[in-house]
Amino acid sequence: MTEGRIDKECIDAFVRSQIYGITARVLSNHDSVLDRETLDDLQRITNETGDFQALENEVIQIQNTIDSISVSSRELNQEYTSLFLKGSAPPYECSYLPPSRLNQELADISGFYLAFGLQTNNDRQDHLVSEMEFMSFLCLKESIAQGNQKDEEAGICRDAQTKFLEDHLGRWIGVYQRLLSDKARLQIYPQLVGLVHKIVVLDASYLGINLDEITEVPEDEVEGLPGCGLGSNVVG
Numbered sequence: 001m002t003e004g005r006i007d008k009e010c011i012d013a014f015v016r017s018q019i020y021g022i023t024a025r026v027l028s029n030h031d032s033v034l035d036r037e038t039l040d041d042l043q044r045i046t047n048e049t050g051d052f053q054a055l056e057n058e059v060i061q062i063q064n065t066i067d068s069i070s071v072s073s074r075e076l077n078q079e080y081t082s083l084f085l086k087g088s089a090p091p092y093e094c095s096y097l098p099p100s101r102l103n104q105e106l107a108d109i110s111g112f113y114l115a116f117g118l119q120t121n122n123d124r125q126d127h128l129v130s131e132m133e134f135m136s137f138l139c140l141k142e143s144i145a146q147g148n149q150k151d152e153e154a155g156i157c158r159d160a161q162t163k164f165l166e167d168h169l170g171r172w173i174g175v176y177q178r179l180l181s182d183k184a185r186l187q188i189y190p191q192l193v194g195l196v197h198k199i200v201v202l203d204a205s206y207l208g209i210n211l212d213e214i215t216e217v218p219e220d221e222v223e224g225l226p227g228c229g230l231g232s233n234v235v236g
Contacts, residue, residue, distance in 0.1 A: 009154070010146035015049045016203060017139035018042075023196055024132035027091075030080035033188060034073065039063050051206055058195045065188050079186050089180040093126035096172045096214050105168075112164055116141070128176070131169045132196065135161060135203075162207050170204055170211040173197050 022042045026032045039059060046055040083089045093109070094102045109125040113134060120130055142157035177197045181190040204211050 010143050012049075012051065012206075013139045013143035013146060013154075013157075015045060015052065016206075017136045017143060018045050019052060019055070019199055020132050020139060021136035023192070023199060024129045024136060027132075027192055027196070028129050030077045031073065033066065033076060033080075033192070036063070036066070039066070052199075052202060054202065055195065055198060058191075058198055062188070062191050062195065065191055069186065069188065071186065076186070076188075079184070079189065083180060083184060083189055089176070089183040091128040091176065092124060093128075093131065093168060093172045094124075096175050109168060112160065112168075116160070126168075128173075128193075128196070131164075135164065135169065138164070158207070161203075162209055165200065165204055165207065165211065166209055170200050170209075171214045173200050174213050 019042065022038060022045070026035070026038055026042075032038065039062060043056060043059040043063070046052050046059055084091050087095075094105050097105060106125050109131075110119075113119055113125065116134075116137065118134065118137065120127075123130060138157050138161045142154050142161070145151075145154035145157060173193075174197055177190070177193045180193050184190050201211070
C-alpha cells in the first residue's frame, strides 16, 4: 500500500468520524441545536471533503432554519422531549422491529460495542445517538490504525463499520426520519435527522454497500424509553 493511499484513507476515516460525532452531539440534547459553532464546524468539514461535500447544502439549510426560527429554548426543549423522550417518534432502532426481536437485536448491538471495549451510559444500546457515536468511534480507530500503518487493525474497524451499517443504523434511519417528519411541529429536528439519513446513505456508498431498510414496523411503540450516550471503559 502506497504512502499516498494510506494518507487518504487515514484522512477520510478521520473526517467520517468527525461528521458522525458532531451530528450525534447536535442531537444529544435540545440545547446543542442552538450551538452555531458546532454546525459551523460541520459545514467546514463537509465543505473541505470531496466524498461528503454533498452534505454542505443540508448543513447550510439547517443553519438557516435555526437562524429563522423564533422559538425559545423552552419551546425547543418541549419539542425535543415530545419527540425523543416521550416516544412520539422514538429514536430507538428496536422500536421499528417486532417486539419478539428486541432481545436479539439489543444483544447483537451490545456485541458490537463490547468487541471494542464500549458500553452504553445509562441507556439502551439502540439509541440513534449511541449508534452514531459508535460509528464515529470506529472511524476514529480506523484513522489511527491507518496513520500507524496497521493494516489489519484498520481492516477490522472498516469491517465493523460495514456490518454495523448493514445490520443496524442503515436499516432503520429512513423509517425513523419519515415518522419524525410526520410527528414534529418544528422543522429543525426532521432536518437534522434527514441529515443523518444522508450521512448514512453517503457512507454506505463510500463503503460500497447496499442498505436494506426495515419493513417490519410494529404499530405499538415501546414507551418510557431512557436517554442517550455511549460510555467507554478503554482509552483510544
